Amino acid sequence: MAAAVKVLVVDDSLTMRALLSGALERIPGVVVVGSADGAEEARAMRQQFHPDVMTLDVEMPGMSGIDYLAELMADRPMPVIMFSTRTEAGAEASIEALRLGAIDCFPKPKVAVAAEFDKILAKLGKRIKAAKGAVVKSSAASKSVAAPPIEWNGRLLAIGGEAAATQALFDLFGSFSANCPPTVVVQHLGAGLAGTLIDKMAAEIAPKIVLAEDGMAIEQGTIYLAPPGDHHVVVDGWPNGRLRMLARDAVAGERPSISILFASVAKAAGAEAVGLLLGADGEDGEAGVRALQAGGGYCIAPAEQRADGFVMTRRMASQPVPPDQLSRSVIRLCSK
Template sequence: MAATKVLVVDDSLTMRALISGALERIPNVEVVGLADGADEARAMTEQFRPDVITLDVEMPGMSGLEYLAEVMEKRPMPVIMFSTRTEAGAEASVEALRLGAIDCFPKPKVATPAELDKIIGKLGKRIKAAKSADVRAAVAAKAAPAAALEWNGRPLAIGADAGNTKNLFELFGTFPANCPPTLVVQHIGAGLAETMVAKLNDEIAPKVVLATDGMAVEQGTIYLAPPGETHLVIDSWPNGKLRLLPRDPVAGERPSISVLFASVAKAAGADAVALLMSEPSEDGAAGMNALSAVGGYGIQQAPEGTNGFTLARKMAQQPVALDQLPATLVKLCSK
């Protein structure tokens, strides 16, 4: 297998050296260039044809966000961002994910190899997965929310990784204000969930909240799992309540998509509806299996290269084109 080629873009010579040194220790990853800003990055992209770019959010001149927007418009490719741990950094990180970055990592508090080692395992996994990521150009037109929903009582669970932030914003932008109660586990960095909730509430019709233990599940609300310390589950259906369980990570993730899906399958049975927006992996696949076992409705990404999804219930399957995903979810949750 050919090595994953990475271009490192950062205005700091120290950070370029740290990031490239860390990446070079990851098997089958090759750093092909070090750029100090957007101008050098453009030239090196043409010269070296990297598979993935790592990009600093806070750069002088053209910022990392401005350059990311340019990349996603003119030459979409997988981009992993680095940002500070400040409140402003969280805002920039969520904006980067919404523009199409596949993940955003915090910069080390202290520029030392030991600090970068704390994230290198996850960074390596994301870079290798990024090589085959389906990165789409920015969509100019914003879809209007759907008409009011005549809800059939089915709950909706969604699992996604950080790289699907853009897709989540687009999907939720089509939801009516009285959408089905929607429980979301997204694998995003600590400190980003609050900013994600605030940005979504500014832009979409339904209410978005950060899930808390004991919270009642109601129509018209999207519940986002807090990252890091607990798993999100629902205890019963109908009239269920959310529970945050301080258990060990599952398949390396906490909160876990599979844990959420399994709880919805157990509570709602054949009425459960779940959407897996990330590639089926160790986290997610087990949850979809639990859903299938009770006859629920499961939608997950179709095999690589088909640019769509597959809706399955028991032995029945049908393709769902990407642009038909919102309408399909609304139909599954309507009378």
């Protein structure tokens, strides 16, 4: 039997700490080892209890949750799940937290009652269990430098991942040239975060990045991010393809779905398709990888390095790639 996931809850509100701790304790296989009212107490409890995962409030007096997360990720990285307000400032803080390396960001319940936590309990439990043992990259790593222009070979790039892929996407897109391969992204972000992510990325990367819309032409030098909500995003035709929005049921609990995007890319582009699967911890994505490979496309995913030196990947990719070589591998696959 697998050992329980040990969680440390950090929030300046006594009520929120009690409600969140109570909710987490109802998840099988999860145990709350402590609750801290701020960064100082959290530091001591981390040393004392050695938690597998931390939940952290963004808005705290004294050292904010973002500042403490930055400290954690620069010093001794660990899996962290953030809680933030449902405001514009909260959205900006959530994206910054994901960029620093947080596993996910959840909106704080509008009312501090147990019933509000029940609404997010299934997804929260899934994220916490997947986060245990995850290799978390230090935020102190060097910043990506844009590559020189590429000689594009006509391949279409599709990317799928969880919210935890945000840091990797900043690194990847930061290394893309302005004439990067046309790129369509499905990322499982919370409502209201996609626009903020685009604004933040647009100020820092060379390619153009936009929110995907129905009927958009898919062009070189542009990254299309699927909006979370009521539609899936698919590719219609290749070359000279367009994006289409499909109002269909969620797949593996997700909409938009990575698998539906990948399957559409496989059908449209066949051997001219490249897929990249980042940080996907759920079922969504597996069927898409199979469809991509069956259609003649090529799919890569970050490799995991075990203690014995064996490199593997969980997602049946055509090739496992060390995380620090993802950008180089993508550019090579999409260049003449």
